[in-house]
Structure formats: structure tokens, C-alpha cells
Amino acid sequence: MTVIINDEGLSTPEKEITYERADTLNKATCALDISADQDLNALSDYLETLTLIRIEFASFADGRGFSLARILRLMGFSGHLRAYGHVISDQYAMARRSGFDDVEVSKALATRQPEAEWLFRSNWSAHDYQTRLRKSA
Amino acid sequence: MYKYNDFDHAFVTSRNAQFREQVNRRISGALSEDEFKPLRLMNGLYLQLHAYMLRVAIPYGTLNSAQMRQLAMIADRWDKGYGHFTTRQNIQFNWTKLQDVPDILDALAEVEMHAIQTSGNTIRNVTADHFAGAAADEIVDPRIYAELIRQWSTDHPEFQFLPRKFKVAVTGAKQDRAVIHAHDIGLQIIEQNCILGMRVIIGGGLGRTPMIGKVIREFVAMDDILPYLESVVSVWNLLGRRDNKYKARIKITIHENGIDEFSRLVDERFALIRPSFQGFDQTLLSEFSDAFIAPKFQRFDLSAFDARYQGDPNFRSWVDTNITAHKQADYAIATISLKSHGETPGDASSAQMRRIADLAETYSYDELRISHEQNIVMPHVQKAHLPDVYDALRAIGLATGNIGLISDIIACPGMDYCALATARSIPIAQNIATHFDALKLEHDIGPLKIKISGCINACGHHHVGHIGILGLDRAGIENYQIMLGGDGTETPAIGERTGPGFGADEVIPAIERLIHFYLNERLAPSETFLECYRRLGLGPFKTALYETEQSKARANAA
Numbered sequence: 001m002t003v004i005i006n007d008e009g010l011s012t013p014e015k016e017i018t019y020e021r022a023d024t025l026n027k028a029t030c031a032l033d034i035s036a037d038q039d040l041n042a043l044s045d046y047l048e049t050l051t052l053i054r055i056e057f058a059s060f061a062d063g064r065g066f067s068l069a070r071i072l073r074l075m076g077f078s079g080h081l082r083a084y085g086h087v088i089s090d091q092y093a094m095a096r097r098s099g100f101d102d103v104e105v106s107k108a109l110a111t112r113q114p115e116a117e118w119l120f121r122s123n124w125s126a127h128d129y130q131t132r133l134r135k136s137a
Numbered sequence: 138m139y140k141y142n143d144f145d146h147a148f149v150t151s152r153n154a155q156f157r158e159q160v161n162r163r164i165s166g167a168l169s170e171d172e173f174k175p176l177r178l179m180n181g182l183y184l185q186l187h188a189y190m191l192r193v194a195i196p197y198g199t200l201n202s203a204q205m206r207q208l209a210m211i212a213d214r215w216d217k218g219y220g221h222f223t224t225r226q227n228i229q230f231n232w233t234k235l236q237d238v239p240d241i242l243d244a245l246a247e248v249e250m251h252a253i254q255t256s257g258n259t260i261r262n263v264t265a266d267h268f269a270g271a272a273a274d275e276i277v278d279p280r281i282y283a284e285l286i287r288q289w290s291t292d293h294p295e296f297q298f299l300p301r302k303f304k305v306a307v308t309g310a311k312q313d314r315a316v317i318h319a320h321d322i323g324l325q326i327i328e329q330n331c332i333l334g335m336r337v338i339i340g341g342g343l344g345r346t347p348m349i350g351k352v353i354r355e356f357v358a359m360d361d362i363l364p365y366l367e368s369v370v371s372v373w374n375l376l377g378r379r380d381n382k383y384k385a386r387i388k389i390t391i392h393e394n395g396i397d398e399f400s401r402l403v404d405e406r407f408a409l410i411r412p413s414f415q416g417f418d419q420t421l422l423s424e425f426s427d428a429f430i431a432p433k434f435q436r437f438d439l440s441a442f443d444a445r446y447q448g449d450p451n452f453r454s455w456v457d458t459n460i461t462a463h464k465q466a467d468y469a470i471a472t473i474s475l476k477s478h479g480e481t482p483g484d485a486s487s488a489q490m491r492r493i494a495d496l497a498e499t500y501s502y503d504e505l506r507i508s509h510e511q512n513i514v515m516p517h518v519q520k521a522h523l524p525d526v527y528d529a530l531r532a533i534g535l536a537t538g539n540i541g542l543i544s545d546i547i548a549c550p551g552m553d554y555c556a557l558a559t560a561r562s563i564p565i566a567q568n569i570a571t572h573f574d575a576l577k578l579e580h581d582i583g584p585l586k587i588k589i590s591g592c593i594n595a596c597g598h599h600h601v602g603h604i605g606i607l608g609l610d611r612a613g614i615e616n617y618q619i620m621l622g623g624d625g626t627e628t629p630a631i632g633e634r635t636g637p638g639f640g641a642d643e644v645i646p647a648i649e650r651l652i653h654f655y656l657n658e659r660l661a662p663s664e665t666f667l668e669c670y671r672r673l674g675l676g677p678f679k680t681a682l683y684e685t686e687q688s689k690a691r692a693n694a695a
Contacts, residue, residue, distance in 0.1 A: 061175060063258075063298025067374045070295055074409040088172055090159065097294035113167060120158065127148040129288050133363065137416030 003110040004082075005092065006102040007122045010115045013104075019054055033084075036064035040071055047077045054104070057085040066098040073099035089117040093124035097131075138201055138504065139284050139428045141249045149246045152253060152292070156180050157239040179259050179297060181252025182238055186556045191230045191238060192255040193245060197265035197283040197307070198226035198507040198514075200250075202494035205505060207248040209490035215241055220490070222475060222483045224547055224598060225304070226264050226507045227255050231554055253291060258299045260290035260370065266308040266315045267508035270431055271516040273464040276326055277333065279309035281425040282362070285418060289363050296370055300377035301385035303370060304342075307335075311627070316509060318350045318629035319343055319601060321387045322369065327356065334358040339369065339399075340391040343595035347631045348388045351396050353403070359422065361407075364414050368406040372399065432502045434465040437521045445524045452527055454580070455538035460523070469520050471501075473513040473530060474537040474545065478574040481563050482548045483511035492533045500526055510547055512540065543578075543585045543652075544570035547598050551591030551608065558591035560608025560615040565589055565644055572645050573652075582652060585666045588623070601625035603667045604651065605632040606644065615641045621651075621678055622670045633675050635682055647682055654681035 004011050019033035022042060031052040032043075043050075053072065055065045069081050083095045084104045095103055105113075125131070141149075156176075163173040177183075183190045193208070200208075208228055212220050215237050216230040223229055233241065245251055255262050263283045270278045286305060290296070296303070306315040309326040317323025323338035334356045341350025357365045369387075376394065378384045384393075391399050446453050461470040473493060476482050485493070493513060497505045500522045506514035518526060530536040539545050546569060549555065551562030566589055573579050588602030592609070599605030605620035616638040623632030639647050654677070659669045670678060 060172065061258075061298055062379060063295065064375055064379075066295040066298070067371050071371070071406075071409065074413065088168075090155070090172075090176055091297075094294040094297055117158075117162070117167065121155075127144075127151050127292075129148070129291050130293060132144065133289055133418045133421070134414050135417045137420045 001107040002104050003107055004102050004104050005110070005118050007096075007124075009119055009122075010110060017052070019052075034068070036062055036068065038068065040068065040075065043072075044075060047072070047075060047079075050077070050079050052080040052082065053077065054082040054084045055100075057083060057087050060086045060088050060091060066094055069095070069099040089113045089121055092118055092121040096124040097128060138199060139196075139280070139425060145249070146246075148292070149249075149251050149253075152180075152251070153239065153242045153246055156242060160235060160239055175257055175298065178257030179254055180238075180242070181255040182233075182235075183256060184556070185231065185554055186552075187554070188232045189235055189238065190554070191233045191241060191252055192223070193228050193230070193250060193252045194255045194262040195226050195228060195250075195507050196262060196287050197269065197280045198267050198509075199269075199280060200505050200507070201503045202498040202505070204248045204250055205490050205494035205497065207244060207250070209487035209494070211241055211244055212487040212490070219484055219486045221481070221550065222485065222507050222511050222513070224509045224511060224549075224596065225255075225262060226267070226509060227262060228507070229550075231550075256302075257297075258301050258303075260293065260296055260299075260303045260305065263287050263290065264304075264306045264315060264320075264509060266310055267506040267514050268314060268461065268470055268516065269309065269506075270429060271463050271468075271470050272310050272312075272314075273462055274312050275310040275464070276328055277309045278426075278429045278431075279307040279315075279324075279326055280429050281422060282309075282324070282326065282335075282359070283307045284425045284428075285363065285422055286366065288421070289366070289418070295374060299370070299374055300379050301382060303373075303387065305366075313625075313627040313629075314508075316598070316601065316625040317341070319347075319598070319625055320350065322366065323350050324362075329356050332358055335362055337365065337369075340388040340396070341629075342386055342388045343598060343600045344386070345383060345593040345595070346386075346389065347595065347600040348392070349629045349631060350388075351391070353396060353400050360416075360419050361411065363418050364411045365403075365407055368403045368410050371410070372402045372406050376402070432517055434468060434517075437467045437519050439467065439520055442520045442523055451538075452524065455527055455536055456523060458538040458542065458580070459540045463517065467520050469518050469523060471515040471518045471523065471526060472508070472540045473515065473535050474539050475512050475535070476539055476545050476570065477534055477537045478539075478544055478570040479567050482546055482566050485513070489533050489535060492529065493535070496526060496529055510545065512545070539570075539579060541584050541586070542580065543573050543582050543587060546570065546587045546589060547602070548589040549591050549596035551589075551597075555591065555596075557594060558608070559593075559610035560591045560617065561641075562589045562591040562597055562606075562608060565606060565608070565617065565641070568645055569648060572649075578652070578656075581662070582656070583662065583665055586625075587648075598625065599623070600631045601629070602632060603670070604648065607638075609638065611638070617641065617644050619647060619651075619682065621675060622667070624667060635675070635679050646685075650681050650684065651678060654678060 306320040308315040325336040337354040338350040339353040501515035546566040548562040548566035552558040589606040590597035590599040601623040607618045618638040620632030624630040
């Protein structure tokens with residue numbers, strides 16, 4: 001069982017989603033699961049037809065997923081981006097700023113880090129040097 | 138100096154509130170120690186041998202008197218009355234308690250300081266030439282750009298969990314006082330066709346695999362610099378090794394992939410990233426230029442200075458050794474040595490910090506710098522005031538005239554404080570300093586950089602010391618390897634290993650043999666130790682180093 005976290009708080013996924021892996025990716029694929037070592041150039045032909053990409057965090061200490069999300073956004077992916085696995089509430093703002101829409105964690109992790117701790121970081125768009133430096137002159 | 142705006146204040150306040158929560162959640166168990174560790178590290182908090190150590194950022198080494206006084210207050214209230222200035226222009230408090238740290242961070246915020254990204258696998262506090270804004274050989278003040286890089290790297294969402302730490306240094310001068318060839322990225326501000334930009338050097342570093350950085354781009358225009366840096370770190374974040382922390386630094390990534398391939402990947406990423414920067418970074422740059430504008434310099438009557446210089450040999454010696462030419466006539470850059478013979482390199486007591494703060498306020502336009510060589514710089518002193526400054530420093534034991542000499546040693550904290558160390562560094566530094574001071578040879582020997590590390594992680598920069606000393610553990614006994622010919626300036630070199638190491642009590646005689654050999658062999662007193670070494674090479678120095686009374690006797694007997 002997993003829990004989805006977004007700016008509103010915690011919720012359980014309404015329906016079972018079938019994720020495909022990159023090796024079976026085709027134009028009919030809607031939801032894709034990728035790991036942190038995925039070559040993003042291999043996805044470039046499918047970014048318009050995919051509606052959901054879930055990036056796996058095997059360990060919270062491995063920050064590759066944040067750069068992958070950012071690059072996918074810069075490559076033009078406008079569908080749903082989900083961070084999945086060992087992500088902690090302290091990383092929620094990083095995930096949102098990097099381009100993720102939400103985070104999916106195990107029930108056990110969500111029990112240890114309850115909703116209030118995630119909501120504490122839901123003001124991710126405030127105090128953000130990056131957005132400030134990038135805006136127009 | 139740069140002043141926080143509302144945005145900076147609000148950011149640091151919210152960050153401190155987050156850390157206070159994180160400490161509470163660690164205590165409650167909501168955060169595991171594994172999860173808490175990177176969070177405390179990215180807020181500057183280490184667990185050392187005896188206690189928590191808090192490393193406070195002094196961005197590009199610049200601070201004012203109010204900030205220095207607050208550091209003194211923190212040392213008194215939450216530590217043991219002193220602080221330790223480091224080779225990356227930070228200050229460390231060695232004896233803090235976890236539950237006090239949120240309050241210390243709030244006290245720092247009162248004077249526009251923080252401890253963000255002074256540790257952890259993040260982009261670390263950016264360093265710069267400690268003579269910035271005062272040096273004669275400077276194109277432009279590098280702190281303008283260092284501040285931009287500080288803001289860009291602070292809390293960067295992609296780069297808080299990098300493969301390993303990432304260090305950036307900036308200089309705006311021809312002479313490299315910021316060791317830019319030994320950083321993950323070293324930046325030299327240059328001008329090309331009347332446009333300001335940067336030469337980008339990448340993949341330098343010391344540690345267990347020392348490497349001199351390579352030029353990845355001869356010129357990146359200033360409006361491209363943030364997207365270019367972001368491209369470099371983004372490529373490394375995905376490509377850098379995470380299977381072995383000793384192979385995770387960017388120097389290894391570049392070594393394994395080749396600089397050409399790495400550069401190609403950076404260019405590809407740059408094409409994606411560049412359009413997302415729409416120009417406000419350049420607007421900020423013009424604000425920062427105003428913040429770092431030079432004081433209004435004047436001309437002064439120097440007759441009192443001249444008289445004291447002629448009449449007082451102690452003062453003259455201090456001036457000749459610790460004063461660097463300022464870009465403006467009648468001004469001087471005064472370096473306060475934190476290497477009094479026999480003291481711990483880089484340590485300052487709270488009383489000394491307060492007195493230095495007073496001196497900065499009275500005599501140096503309220504500005505101080507921390508150098509990577511662990512000394513304190515008063516960047517803009519009127520020459521006419523030097524006698525007063527000297528007298529005031531003498532009264533607090535800080536008028537040692539040894540800048541750039543054999544006792545101006547960089548030493549890491551070593552086994553006296555550090556959990557990683559394999560040998561002590563501080564006592565070796567203290568002994569070398571007192572020994573050559575007693576021999577009264579220091580000024581005769583001339584410019585000489587000794588750097589000491591207490592383990593292979595090389596925090597004491599021993600690879601770039603003219604004489605580098607590395608303390609190791611050999612079956613429970615401290616053993617010191619000696620390296621020669623290292624250089625951390627614009628003519629960079631990694632020192633060469635001489636051979637078997639020496640016991641703690643054999644280090645001083647070994648250094649003395651090297652020094653006597655140099656004094657005998659130099660062509661003239663103007664030929665420095667490093668020049669002499671470069672002329673003669675390792676061979677003869679090595680012979681001198683290992684030529685003891687016993688080996689001579691054996692040679693005679695044979």
C-alpha cells in the first residue's frame with residue numbers, strides 16, 4: 001500500500017495504475033516507471049503521448065531523480081511527474097521545485113512522517129532563489 | 138559589502154525554522170539518524186570526535202565588525218570561548234550541543250550569517266580571493282559573482298543530494314590566491330573583446346586522489362555563467378559515481394569519461410537549460426556591483442609611518458612580512474597572522490575576535506577577510522594608521538610577522554578534534570613554528586609554504602605545500618610522509634612523495650635537513666625554496682632528506 005502526497009496533504013491512490021518499463025515503451029503507453037539511471041534521450045519520442053512518468057528513488061540520499069525531473073520538464077514533458085519510493089518530507093519542496101507534481105511513498109513511511117510534516121513544506125514556491133534568479137529582467 | 142534584502146532575510150528565517158523542526162523530529166524519532174545526517178550536514182553540523190561541530194559560512198571570506206562580534210558572542214555563550222578559521226574561509230565551533238544549534242543559527246541570522254551548505258553532498262560555501270577589492274592585479278571584484286553563485290547554489294532543489302561535495306572558488310586577479318586549480322570548479326574572471334566572462338577550470342581537487350583542474354571552457358560570458366555552472370553540476374549529478382564515495386567527486390567522473398565527452402554532455406545540457414534563465418540574474422549582478430563598491434580612498438601624510446618604519450625594527454619586520462601592496466597608494470592590505478609561534482593555526486579567542494572587530498571598524502572601513510591560509514585580513518588600511526594597528530595587535534598577541542614564511546602553516550584539526558584523522562597535525566605545526574623561531578632562521582629562509590594534513594582526505598592541502606606533510610597511522614603509531622614541490626597558485630603542481638615516512642619526533646630534524654640543504658644550494662637569497670626545488674628536482678632534496686648521521690656512517694664504513 002502506498003500514499004500520495006501533494007500540496008493538499010496525504011491521500012490514497014483512487015485506482016490501480018499499470019506502469020510500463022522503458023524496454024516495452026511504445027506510442028500507446030500512458031504511464032511509465034523509470035529508475036534513476038534512465039537515459040532520457042531514449043524517451044524523447046514519447047513525451048507527447050505519455051501522461052504519467054514515475055521516477056523511482058531507491059534511497060532518499062540519491063538525488064538523481066531531481067535532475068531527471070527537471071530535464072524532462074525542459075525537454076517539454078507536460079504530463080504528470082511523480083516521485084516514488086524513499087522520499088522524505090524534507091525533500092518535498094525540492095521535488096516540487098524540480099518539476100514533480102506529487103510524491104508516492106509507502107504506508108510505513110507516511111506513518112512515521114505524518115501529514116503535518118509534509119504540509120509544513122507545502123509552501124515550496126516561497127523563498128525559492130532559483131525561480132527568482134530565472135525570472136525576466 | 139552585500140546586505141541581505143527582504144528575500145534573503147525571509148529565506149534564512151524559514152530555513153532556521155525548518156532545521157529547528159528537524160532537530161525536534163530527530164529527538165522524537167520521526168527522522169532516523171540516517172535521514173537526519175544529511176539534513177544536519179547541509180546545515181553545517183558535523184558529529185566530531187568529542188562533540189558536535191558547527192561550521193559557519195563566511196561567504197567569500199568577507200565579514201564586518203558586527204558579524205565578528207557575534208561570532209565572539211557565540212564562542213563565549215555556546216562554545217569554549219574560541220573559534221577555528223578554516224581553509225575554506227569558514228569558522229568552526231568545536232564544542233556545540235545539538236539542542237543549542239537552532240538558537241546559534243538564529244543568532245547568526247541576526248547578523249546576516251548562516252551555516253547553510255558548509256557540509257554535506259551539496260555545493261559548498263563559495264570561496265574567493267581574500268584580497269578581493271583591494272589587490273592591484275584585479276580586473277573586477279570577484280565577490281560580485283561569488284554572491285550570485287551563493288544565491289544560485291543556496292537550497293538548489295536538484296543539488297542537495299549530489300554524489301559528493303562540490304566546491305567552487307572565484308578569482309578576479311592574475312595571481313591566484315584562491316587555489317582555483319584545486320576546486321571542483323575554479324573560475325577566473327577575464328575580459329575578452331571588452332566583454333567580462335570567466336575561464337572555467339574543472340575537476341581539480343586534493344583528497345586521496347589529487348588532481349590539478351583542467352580548463353573546460355576558455356571563456357564563458359557572464360550572462361551564461363549560471364546556466365553553464367548548472368549544466369556542469371546537472372551532468373555530474375547523473376553521471377557521477379554513487380557506488381563508491383572515493384570515486385564520486387567530479388575529478389574522477391572527468392578522469393573516467395574524458396574531458397571531451399564530459400564537455401560535450403555539458404554543452405548538450407546547456408542548450409536545454411540556457412533559455413530558462415530570462416535575465417534577472419544579470420539585474421542582480423548590477424545590484425551586487427553597487428554593494429561591493431570600493432571605499433572612497435584619499436591621500437595621506439606618511440611622515441609618521443616613515444619615521445616608525447625607520448626607527449622600529451620590529452614594526453619594520455611586521456610591515457615587510459604582513460603587508461601587501463594595495464591598489465591605492467597610501468593604503469595597505471594588512472594580514473593578521475593566526476599563526477603565533479606555538480599556537481593552534483587558525484584559532485582565535487573571543488577576546489581577540491572582539492579586538493579585531495574594533496580594529497576593522499576603526500581602521501579598515503568595517504571590513505575583514507578570512508584567508509584560506511587561516512589568517513585574517515584587514516583589506517583597506519591607511520598606511521598612516523599601520524603603527525596604531527601594529528601596537529593594538531601586539532597588545533593581544535597577534536602581531537606575529539610571519540605571513541608566507543615557514544611558520545605560516547596550514548594545518549587541519551587532525552586527531553585532536555577530527556573523527557577521520559589518522560594522526561595529529563596541530564602539534565607538528567606548533568613544533569615546526571617554535572623550532573625555526575628559536576633558530577631565528579625564518580626570515581632568512583624566506584617564502585615557504587608548509588601544509589599539514591592528519592589523514593589522506595587532505596583538509597590541510599598538503600599536496601600543494603612547497604613542503605607537504607601527511608600524517609598516517611602505521612600499526613598504531615603516527616607516521617608522517619613528506620611531499621615536496623607542491624604549488625596552489627597560478628603555476629599549480631601536486632607535490633612529489635619523497636619516500637618512507639618519519640615518526641612524530643623525527644619530523645622536525647627531517648624538515649631541518651631540507652631547509653639546510655636549500656640554504657646551501659640556493660643561488661642567491663632571492664631564489665625561493667620552490668624555485669630552488671624546481672631547478673634541482675626531487676633527487677638531491679630526497680638525498681638530503683634521508684641523509685642522517687647513521688646513513689653517513691654506514692656510507693663511510695662501506
